[in-house]
Amino acid sequence: MASPNEIKKNVVIQDAQGLWVVSEFQHVNPGKGGSFVRTRMKNIQSGKVLERTFKSAETIDLVAVDHRRMQFLYKDQSGYTFMDNENYEQATMSEEDVGEQGKYLREGLEVHITAYEGKPLAVELPKKMAFKVIEAPEVVAGNTASGGNMTKEVTLEGDLKIRAPMFIKAGEEIIVNTETGEYVERAK
Amino acid sequence: MSLPRLKLRSQVVKRMRQFFDERGYLEVQTPRLVGLPGQEPYLEPMWSSVREQDGATYKAALISSPEYAMKRLLGNDLDKIYDLGPCFRNEEPWDVTHDPEFLMLEWYRKQIGIQALMDETEELVRFVSSQVEAPQAPYLPIGPFRRLTVSEAMKLYANMDLLPLLGDREKMSEVCRLHEQSVQETDTWDDLFFKLFLSEVEPYLGWNQDHSKCQPTFLWNYPLSMAALAKANSIDERFALRAELYIGDLELSDGFAELTDSVEQRKRFQEEQALRRSLGKEVWPIDERFMEALPRMGNAAGMAFGVDRLVMLLAGTDSISDVMPIPVRKRF
Numbered sequence: 001m002a003s004p005n006e007i008k009k010n011v012v013i014q015d016a017q018g019l020w021v022v023s024e025f026q027h028v029n030p031g032k033g034g035s036f037v038r039t040r041m042k043n044i045q046s047g048k049v050l051e052r053t054f055k056s057a058e059t060i061d062l063v064a065v066d067h068r069r070m071q072f073l074y075k076d077q078s079g080y081t082f083m084d085n086e087n088y089e090q091a092t093m094s095e096e097d098v099g100e101q102g103k104y105l106r107e108g109l110e111v112h113i114t115a116y117e118g119k120p121l122a123v124e125l126p127k128k129m130a131f132k133v134i135e136a137p138e139v140v141a142g143n144t145a146s147g148g149n150m151t152k153e154v155t156l157e158g159d160l161k162i163r164a165p166m167f168i169k170a171g172e173e174i175i176v177n178t179e180t181g182e183y184v185e186r187a188k
Numbered sequence: 189m190s191l192p193r194l195k196l197r198s199q200v201v202k203r204m205r206q207f208f209d210e211r212g213y214l215e216v217q218t219p220r221l222v223g224l225p226g227q228e229p230y231l232e233p234m235w236s237s238v239r240e241q242d243g244a245t246y247k248a249a250l251i252s253s254p255e256y257a258m259k260r261l262l263g264n265d266l267d268k269i270y271d272l273g274p275c276f277r278n279e280e281p282w283d284v285t286h287d288p289e290f291l292m293l294e295w296y297r298k299q300i301g302i303q304a305l306m307d308e309t310e311e312l313v314r315f316v317s318s319q320v321e322a323p324q325a326p327y328l329p330i331g332p333f334r335r336l337t338v339s340e341a342m343k344l345y346a347n348m349d350l351l352p353l354l355g356d357r358e359k360m361s362e363v364c365r366l367h368e369q370s371v372q373e374t375d376t377w378d379d380l381f382f383k384l385f386l387s388e389v390e391p392y393l394g395w396n397q398d399h400s401k402c403q404p405t406f407l408w409n410y411p412l413s414m415a416a417l418a419k420a421n422s423i424d425e426r427f428a429l430r431a432e433l434y435i436g437d438l439e440l441s442d443g444f445a446e447l448t449d450s451v452e453q454r455k456r457f458q459e460e461q462a463l464r465r466s467l468g469k470e471v472w473p474i475d476e477r478f479m480e481a482l483p484r485m486g487n488a489a490g491m492a493f494g495v496d497r498l499v500m501l502l503a504g505t506d507s508i509s510d511v512m513p514i515p516v517r518k519r520f
Contacts, residue, residue, distance in 0.1 A: 038386050
């Protein structure tokens with residue numbers, strides 16, 4: 001038995017409906033209420049996604065999972081295939097399980113994979129990743145004068161599109177926050 | 189912390205003072221260190237002690253809110269007062285919205301009700317937002333603030349009728365199970381309410397329908413069990429005149445049409461003490477000086493407002509450490 005205060009991203013909770021992997025969590029103290037942990041979690045067997053809130057004082061069942069360092073190899077019809085850096089074992093995750101993060105995966109990228117009994121459940125990317133800018137619209141004269149926080153859409157390698165400041169040009173490298181999908185800074 | 193944010197923070201504080209000064213409020217500087225702090229069951233004061241030169245020692249705590257002191261002042265013929273200063277809360281998470289020492293604005297005004305209190309809060313946010321330079325504020329509230337009662341919000345976001353569930357723990361457990369929340373034997377009605385509210389309502393309150401823009405929203409008319417120091421709604425006494433403001437992901441303020449009935453207040457304090465005991469927490473005596481001043485306070489409403497969180501919105505950041513001169517992790 002464990003406390004909801006031990007909940008972190010990618011922990012696995014067991015209840016009557018099976019195993020749930022936590023994708024998001026937040027401690028909340030509503031005014032005049034106790035303390036709670038709000039989670040978003042996904043059922044490993046059924047794929048169902050749920051928002052569930054636990055009272056900090058209750059007990060939950062946390063299941064032991066493995067955290068493996070793996071390298072992304074390739075994507076094909078069966079999904080994304082990764083390789084364990086230590087024992088060269090390969091594992092494949094469906095496009096749905098990888099979700100939004102799939103767009104950041106590039107061949108050879110090292111990621112953390114949460115696995116339960118050999119089955120990969122969740123991918124954790126480096127929080128900041130560098131990408132080369134492939135396409136960036138030229139700034140029209142006069143646009144820059146209206147303030148320092150104007151942005152434009154740029155295309156990165158892998159056909160990734162994000163908002164970046166006006167001064168970013170094609171050919172440069174920029175850092176992207178993979179959790180928020182936002183521009184961070186120019187790569188040094 | 190960056191210099192532009194430090195300057196923004198300073199501007200916000202100045203404009204808040206200007207707002208209340210121009211409206212004839214008196215700034216009161218109530219004590220930070222007191223003998224009997226608030227005893228809300230889920231707030232923990234920071235304890236210390238004070239010694240006189242001759243060795244006489246008093247137990248003391250840093251306040252979690254200036255509420256008691258301000259109400260004592262209201263009992264002394266003051267009718268429009270505000271306090272702007274740090275407050276302290278122990279045993280809270282050190283996360284993106286909490287710092288154990290935070291800046292709180294609290295104000296009280298006699299002879300107004302909960303609707304006028306919400307009006308004044310909205311005017312304050314609009315005034316401060318329009319007066320500071322905040323080019324990075326994607327969350328700058330522009331449109332009218334929405335007002336939803338707790339019942340309306342539960343209906344709108346969780347599709348449930350709150351009224352038939354009030355006070356009925358069994359029915360509330362059934363609804364929680366239907367909504368796939370975990371139900372524990374030890375859960376009170378309030379716990380079950382919060383499980384639903386925090387999962388299905390609260391994350392959406394401060395946003396427009398497709399979650400693309402902030403929609404400042406007052407949530408008001410709380411079930412009486414969550415009344416704290418608010419008085420009951422005379423139209424339906426199962427509810428209390430309490431209002432909270434949400435903008436984006438942040439809860440910015442919490443206010444009440446104040447309870448002035450000292451018999452009812454004593455009853456609520458005793459219930460809070462009982463709850464603290466049952467949670468294995470320390471209990472201290474009721475502040476009798478506060479109780480004595482309460483009947484003289486008259487009809488009043490008051491709001492507690494998290495200044496750091498407004499600065500976060502105006503700075504366009506989602507972490508309180510970005511707007512603190514020295515973030516908590518770099519202080520301890």
